[in-house]
Amino acid sequence: xxxxxxxxxxxxxxxxxxxxxxxxxxxxxxxxxxxxxxxxxxxxxxxxxxxxxxxxxxxxxxxxxxxxxxxxxxxxxxxxxxxxxxxxxxxxxxxxxxxxxxxxxxxxxxxxxxxxxxxxxxxxxxxxxxxxxxxxxxxxxxxxxxxxxxxxxxxxxxxxxxxxxxxxxxxxxxxxxxxxxxxxxxxxxxxxxxxxxxxxxxxxxxxxxxxxxxxxxxxxxxxxxxxxxxxxxxxxxxxxxxxxxxxxxxxxxxxxxxxxxxxxxxxxxxxxxxxxxxxxxxxxxxxxxxxxxxxxxxxxxxxxxxxxxxxxxxxxxxxxxxxxxxxxxxxxxxxxxxxxxxxxxxxxxxxxxxxxxxxxxxxxxxxxxxxxxxxxxxxxxxxxxxxxxxxxxxxxxxxxxxxxxxxxxxxxxxxxxxxxxxxxxxxxxxxxxxxxxxxxxxxxxxxxxx
Numbered sequence: 142x143x144x145x146x147x148x149x150x151x152x153x154x155x156x157x158x159x160x161x162x163x164x165x166x167x168x169x170x171x172x173x174x175x176x177x178x179x180x181x182x183x184x185x186x187x188x189x190x191x192x193x194x195x196x197x198x199x200x201x202x203x204x205x206x207x208x209x210x211x212x213x214x215x216x217x218x219x220x221x222x223x224x225x226x227x228x229x230x231x232x233x234x235x236x237x238x239x240x241x242x243x244x245x246x247x248x249x250x251x252x253x254x255x256x257x258x259x260x261x262x263x264x265x266x267x268x269x270x271x272x273x274x275x276x277x278x279x280x281x282x283x284x285x286x287x288x289x290x291x292x293x294x295x296x297x298x299x300x301x302x303x304x305x306x307x308x309x310x311x312x313x314x315x316x317x318x319x320x321x322x323x324x325x326x327x328x329x330x331x332x333x334x335x336x337x338x339x340x341x342x343x344x345x346x347x348x349x350x351x352x353x354x355x356x357x358x359x360x361x362x363x364x365x366x367x368x369x370x371x372x373x374x375x376x377x378x379x380x381x382x383x384x385x386x387x388x389x390x391x392x393x394x395x396x397x398x399x400x401x402x403x404x405x406x407x408x409x410x411x412x413x414x415x416x417x418x419x420x421x422x423x424x425x426x427x428x429x430x431x432x433x434x435x436x437x438x439x440x441x442x443x444x445x446x447x448x449x450x451x452x453x454x455x456x457x458x459x460x461x462x463x464x465x466x467x468x469x470x471x472x473x474x475x476x477x478x479x480x481x482x483x484x485x486x487x488x489x490x491x492x493x494x495x496x497x498x499x500x501x502x503x504x505x506x507x508x509x510x511x512x513x514x515x516x517x518x519x520x521x522x523x524x525x526x527x528x529x530x531x532x533x534x535x536x537x538x539x540x541x542x543x544x545x546x547x548x549x550x551x552x553x554x555x556x557x558x559x560x561x562x563x564x565x566x567x568x569x570x571x572x573x574x575x576x577x578x579x580x581x582x583x584x585x586x587x588x589x590x591x
Contacts, residue, residue: 199223199253199254199255200254202253202254202255203255204255205255205256205257205260205263208257208259208260209342210341210342210343210399211259211342211343211344211397211399212340212342212343212344213342214344214368215257215258215259215343215344215345216257216259217257218257218258218368218369219254219257219369220252220256220258220369220370220371220372221369221370222251222252222274222370222371222372223251223252223253223254223256224251225251227251228249228250228251228372231274232249235274235277235278236277236283237249237277237283237284238283238284238285239283239284239285240283242283242284242285243379245377245379245380246284246285246376246377246379246380246383247284247374247375247376247377247380247384248374248375248377249372249373249374249375250269250372250373250375251372251373252271252371252372252373256373258271258302258368258371258397259303259343259396259397260396260397261396261397262395262396267375267376267377268375268376268384268385268391268395269373269374269375269376269395270300270301270302270373270374270391270395270396271300271301271302271371271372271373271374272301272302272371272372272374273301273302273306273367273370273371274367274370274371274372275306275364275366275367275370276301276306276309279306279436280306280309280310280313280436281313281436281439281440282309282313284374284383285380285383285384286301286393287316289316289326289327289328289331290312290316291392291393292327292328293312293328293331293332294393294394295328295392295393295394296328296329296332296402297332297337297346297401297402298394298398298400298401298402299346299394299397299398299401300393300394300395300396300397300398301393302371302397303343303345303346303394303397303398303401304345304346304348305345305346305347305348305364306360306364306367307347307348307359307360307361307364308335308346308347308348310360310361310364310432310433310436311331311335311348311357311360311432312331313435313436313439314357314360314430314432314435314436315331315334315357317435317436317438317439317444317448318357318423318430318435318448319419319423321444321445321448321463321467322422322463322466322467322470323467323470323471323473323474323479324418324419324422324470325415325419326419327413327415327416327419329407329411329412329413329416330412330415330416330417330419330420332348332404332407333354333407333409333412333416333420334350334351334354334355334356334357334420334423335348335349335350335351335355335404336348336349336351336404336405336406337349337401337402337403337404337405338403339400339401339402339403343397343398343399343401346401351406354424355429356423356424356426356429356430357429357430357432357435358429358430358431358432359432360432360433360436361433422466422470425462425466426459426462426463427458427459427462428455428456428458428459429455430452430455430459431451431452431454431455434447434448434450434451434454435448435451437451438451445467448463449463449464
């Protein structure tokens with residue numbers, strides 16, 4: 142997917158602005174000195190890294206013109222991934238392709254110092270589009286994009302990075318919710334729940350929830366630190382069928398457009414029969430559904446159990462309705478012979494299971510809903526004695542729902558709950574190394590933010 146690059150990470154409690162030159166290079170000689178923190182001697186190591194000359198030279202290139210129709214904050218935002226070592230470091234610990242799909246369908250490449258996320262294909266010898274780091278690390282998007290996602294981008298007439306990450310979260314949550322209910326997600330059934338208000342000059346397009354109709358809450362009130370994390374996804378020969386039509390045109394906009402689609406109060410009569418079925422089922426939910434919880438299910442060992450766990454936290458009505466609808470829709474799918482409709486009995490993405498065992502976690506109680514959560518915990522995890530169901534059948538173990546809180550004290554000591562400590566003890570060596578690389582990569586990325 143990408144050429145291997147040197148991975149480096151460094152830590153220092155004495156970092157200052159003078160350690161970084163104007164173009165982002167670390168300056169000075171490598172040093173090692175002893176300091177005392179909270180009575181504990183610590184060695185401070187400052188690592189020197191040299192960026193490739195060709196990447197440094199790009200800083201002198203002239204800015205690309207012709208994008209006055211794009212908002213200034215978009216045009217002016219450079220990417221962290223103009224540095225190849227940062228992109229390679231991040232790619233070493235973040236999956237970007239779907240399970241069972243060859244990584245050779247695309248090449249993930251850094252951007253130049255003058256590239257911007259809104260730029261088109263000028264001068265490119267191969268077709269490409271931009272993606273954000275958060276698409277893969279936080280929203281669990283995988284390449285190639287499925288027909289539903291492609292259809293939404295085409296209906297909105299936007300490139301992947303032109304749709305705001307919060308709106309991507311709605312899309313991902315809607316997709317997993319439909320699949321869990323034996324429904325096939327469709328673009329217009331999804332867009333029925335939202336309005337759009339494209340702005341001039343062009344900026345990130347947000348989906349606006351329709352009052353009393355939308356059934357998903359916001360993933361985040363303010364989705365931060367995504368704008369400087371974009372890179373190129375170059376379509377290779379083996380991936381053309383996934384991203385290009387037979388005539389060579391793209392299946393969705395690869396570049397930003399100056400005319401995203403406007404949607405306002407879409408009527409049910411505008412929907413097809415299959416769209417109306419999806420909308421009708423989801424409108425049966427009364428309370429808002431947890432977008433963030435549904436998105437987390439993509440990284441779950443037991444998707445359905447996790448969905449039910451998140452439903453339980455938002456009240457007994459949602460959970461009971463979800464279970465009854467799932468049973469009803471499963472019967473319909475079976476009667477119609479729809480064996481191809483996924484029911485999410487297996488994990489959606491590849492999940493590493495430590496030591497070959499399943500991960501287990503209880504649901505954290507919420508004020509006013511303790512009894513409901515307690516019942517669901519008993520149903521999901523079994524009784525304290527480890528008994529199974531009333532029929533004697535052993536219940537499945539629950540997947541990881543939410544990490545316990547980690548407390549950090551002023552002396553930098555860290556308190557970890559026993560569940561986390563036991564999990565670390567059972568981790569395989571290669572997984573520990575990958576985890577360390579991931580944290581090191583993220584620290585390196587954060588240190589280069591401007």
